[in-house]
Amino acid sequence: MMRFLRVLCAVALALPAAATHSSLAAQSNSTLRRANQAYNSLAYAEAITLARKAARERLTPEDQARAYELLAFSYASLDSTRQATEAFKQALLLNPDRELDATRISPKITSAFALALAQVLVLRDLRMDTAEFIAGSGAIPIRFTVSRTARLRTRLIGPGGEITVDSALGEGNVRLAWNGLMSHGRPPVRGNYRLIVEASAGRDSYAASLPLRIDPGEVDTLPHLTKLEGYDLLPETVVPPRSWKPVGLALMATSVALGGSLALESSKLGGGGRREILTIGAGTALVGVLATLKKPAPVPARANILYNSLVREQLARRNAEIAAANVLRRRQVKLAVVPQSRTGRKS
Amino acid sequence: MVLVAAVVRTTPAPAQHLTAGAGYALSDYREQADFLHFRGSGPTGFVSAERGRVSLRVEAAHLNLDPASDGPATLESFTVDQISVRAGVRAVSFVIIEAGYLKRSTAPGRAAQSYSAATLGVRAAYPLAPGADVALRTAYVAGTDFSGGGSAPFGIELGLSASYAPGSSRLRLTGDFDFQRIDRRTDQNGARLSVPIQSSMARMGVAVKF
Numbered sequence: 001m002m003r004f005l006r007v008l009c010a011v012a013l014a015l016p017a018a019a020t021h022s023s024l025a026a027q028s029n030s031t032l033r034r035a036n037q038a039y040n041s042l043a044y045a046e047a048i049t050l051a052r053k054a055a056r057e058r059l060t061p062e063d064q065a066r067a068y069e070l071l072a073f074s075y076a077s078l079d080s081t082r083q084a085t086e087a088f089k090q091a092l093l094l095n096p097d098r099e100l101d102a103t104r105i106s107p108k109i110t111s112a113f114a115l116a117l118a119q120v121l122v123l124r125d126l127r128m129d130t131a132e133f134i135a136g137s138g139a140i141p142i143r144f145t146v147s148r149t150a151r152l153r154t155r156l157i158g159p160g161g162e163i164t165v166d167s168a169l170g171e172g173n174v175r176l177a178w179n180g181l182m183s184h185g186r187p188p189v190r191g192n193y194r195l196i197v198e199a200s201a202g203r204d205s206y207a208a209s210l211p212l213r214i215d216p217g218e219v220d221t222l223p224h225l226t227k228l229e230g231y232d233l234l235p236e237t238v239v240p241p242r243s244w245k246p247v248g249l250a251l252m253a254t255s256v257a258l259g260g261s262l263a264l265e266s267s268k269l270g271g272g273g274r275r276e277i278l279t280i281g282a283g284t285a286l287v288g289v290l291a292t293l294k295k296p297a298p299v300p301a302r303a304n305i306l307y308n309s310l311v312r313e314q315l316a317r318r319n320a321e322i323a324a325a326n327v328l329r330r331r332q333v334k335l336a337v338v339p340q341s342r343t344g345r346k347s
Numbered sequence: 348m349v350l351v352a353a354v355v356r357t358t359p360a361p362a363q364h365l366t367a368g369a370g371y372a373l374s375d376y377r378e379q380a381d382f383l384h385f386r387g388s389g390p391t392g393f394v395s396a397e398r399g400r401v402s403l404r405v406e407a408a409h410l411n412l413d414p415a416s417d418g419p420a421t422l423e424s425f426t427v428d429q430i431s432v433r434a435g436v437r438a439v440s441f442v443i444i445e446a447g448y449l450k451r452s453t454a455p456g457r458a459a460q461s462y463s464a465a466t467l468g469v470r471a472a473y474p475l476a477p478g479a480d481v482a483l484r485t486a487y488v489a490g491t492d493f494s495g496g497g498s499a500p501f502g503i504e505l506g507l508s509a510s511y512a513p514g515s516s517r518l519r520l521t522g523d524f525d526f527q528r529i530d531r532r533t534d535q536n537g538a539r540l541s542v543p544i545q546s547s548m549a550r551m552g553v554a555v556k557f
Contacts, residue, residue, distance in 0.1 A: 246475035250509065253473075253481045257507035260485070261526040264503060266543040270381030276373055276549035277507070280524035283551070284481055284509035287522075291475035291511070 029054060029063055035070050039077075047074040055090075065094035072116075076109040084109070088116030092147075096122035096208070121201050122147050123208040128195060128339045134219055135180030135187035135333045142176040142195065144208065150201035156182075158193030158214065165195075180335045187333040188214050192340075211340035219334045221326040224319050233308045237298035250288020254281040364397045368521055370552015374410045374427070378459060379542040383422070385459070387412035391550045400437040406430065408548065412459075425458035427451060435470060443470045445486065453494075460531070460544060461494035466504060478512030478519065488529055497533035497542065510554065517557075523550040 035050030051071040055064060072087035092098060102110050126144040133140055142165065146152060149171040156163050161182040182188050195210040227233075258277050369392040376385040389410035396403050408429045414422035433447035447466040453459040468486025475481055488502025507524040529544045 246479065249473055249475060250481050253483050253507060253509075256483055257505060257524060257526075260505045261524075261547065264505060264526065264528050266377075266528060266530070266545050268380065268541065268543055269377040269545050270384075276375055276547040277524050277526070279373065279549045279551070280507055280509070280522045283522040284507060287479050287481065287509040287511045288475060291479035294476040294479065297474070297477040 029057060029059055031057060032059070032063055032067055032070075035067070039070055039074055042077075044074040044077045047071075048078075061094050065091050065098070068094065069098070072112065073109055076106070076112045079108070081108075081112050081115070084112040085116045085119070088113050089120045092116055092120050092122050093206075096124045096147075096206075117147050120147060121150055121199055121204040121206045123197050123199055123206055126195070126197055126208045126210050128210060128212065128337065130338050132334055132336045133180060135216070135335050137179075137332070139177035139179045140335075140337055142178060143174070144197055145173050146170055146199050148201055148204075150199040150204075150206075153198045155196045155198075156188075156193055156212075157196060158188060158212075159191035160188030160193070160214075180333075187216050187335060190215050213338040213340060215336040215338075216333045217336065219329040219332040221329050222322045224322055225315055228311060228315055228318070231311050231314070233311060234301070234304035236301055236305050236308060238301045238304075239298050240296045242292070242296060244292055246291035246294075247285070247288035250284050250291070254284045257281065257284075363399070364395075365557040366393075366395045366397075366519075366554050367557075368393050368519075368552050368554025370521065370550050372408050372410060372548050372550040374408075374412060374548045375546065376412055376427070376459065377545045379544075384415040385412035385422075385425075386415050387424075387427075389427075391552065393554075402435040402437070402443065404433045404435070406433075408550070410548075423455070423458050425453050425455060427453050427459070431466075433466070441471055441473050443472065444468075445470050445484070447486065449488070456494055462491050462529070462544075464488045464491040464499075464502065464529070468504065470506075472508075478510075480508075480510050482506075482508040484508070488527065491529055491531070493531060495533070497531050499529045499531045502527070502529035512556075517555060519554045519556060521550070521552050521554045524548070525550075 031050055031054040035047050035054055038044075038050055039047035048071060051067050051074065055067040055071065059067060068087050068091035072084045072091060075081075075084035075087055100110050100113050124145040124147065126142075128140060128142055131140045142154060149169060151168070152170040152174065153167045154165040154176055156165060156178060161184060163178070163182045165178045166176045180187055191214065193212045193214050195212055196207060197209070198207045199205065258281055261277050369390070371388060372391040373388050374386065376387075377383060387410050389408060391406065391408040393404060393406040395405070406429075408427070410427040410429070411424065412427060413424045429449070429451045431447055431449040433445045435443040435445040437443050445466070445468050447468075448463070449466060450463040452461045466486040466488050468484060470482055470484040472480055472482035484504070484506035486504040486506075488499070488504055491499040491502055493499075505526040508522070510519045510521045512519045524547070526547045527545070531542045531544055533540050533542055
């Protein structure tokens, strides 16, 4: 039973090393490789010796961080929590974004890692998204995590000058926003910039930086509207339905003329001789019939005219607003911000 | 007057038009008594211009009138040259106030009266359809000056017009009827005689509207 538990414990402790095995195998430093092999063979004392030796050699910051991490893992396996924590602190200072997978790594190790993280002052996960925004009216978020309460000073430095984005106490997840303006109140010129976050707490201090590429450009102007969506102009004239009104009017006019001429005839001169009025009267009646059969003339549709005038007025108002907005947009600068790879350091 | 001026001011201005037409007229003329009855025909023409609310129309006719079959054989034929000028102002949408001048000359002069007169009346023109119009006209005939003397305290004109454009609205068929009655009075040996004049004319023709 005791033998089974020892094997199980050894497997759990070996897992983290296996997780980093592939990356360690790729290292050129032989001491670090041997330390890793010793750890995998559960020879923790040997692994500690070799990892310490590797840490003193000329290594890349990544390899150095891995050497301290192997040291921390080995100390934790030997229940030397204090020494494991110290090793993790060194590893975190070199690689502040390091995370351990709690589902795969022994709690003994992860608790030492958490203890180290609470003691060391580091800035983690400093990020800015690739974004385009209008300088002065928009903003781009800046996110990072500080492991302890510290005074934080966030600056942007580059060829266009410098701006202090924020300076305040902070802890945990910090979210800031930069409005795209430098200290002189104008947008930055094109170039490579650096976002620097400095944290200080007592005697400890830490700084992380993120290189950025900033490209200022013109803001797109809005096109003028030729119509309002969903508000089509209506026909301003409509053809009325066919009616008998023309023939009625023609007959009425003929009747008035005929009746009037009969009534006005002088009794002294006698009657008779109606061919003139009958000729023209018949012609007028015929014109009335033809006009009735003809397609009626379009008449103004007052409601549509009023509606169209309101739509045109609204369209003119919208275009005036767009013109005013475009005047503003022509003075604005659109910034394209592209973050580059990040670096960090302890001071 | 103020009301008319206000109405004129608020009426929308129509377009500018010029119309010229020619045709043939039938005429009936009676004077003094039922036996002085003449009938005839002849060419006619007119020009009218309209600009804004103002219009001007000039009509002319040359008629050959012969005694009607019911008249006595001693009557002689004569010719009539008639010209009338009317100026109008559109008061409301279809109503035009017109003032005009009429001159009618006969030859030989002894056959019938020549006279000139001023007219003042109204004309109501109504569009029946695109290219089809009908109009009624009436006017008071005043200040008549007769070649044979006398005066006319009462005179009236009545008119009916119709026009139709078969195809395009530029060329139109036109028909006009004019009725005129003038109550002429003369003094003969101190006695006042009534010698009325009554004429009617039907003009048919074509017109071109520009």
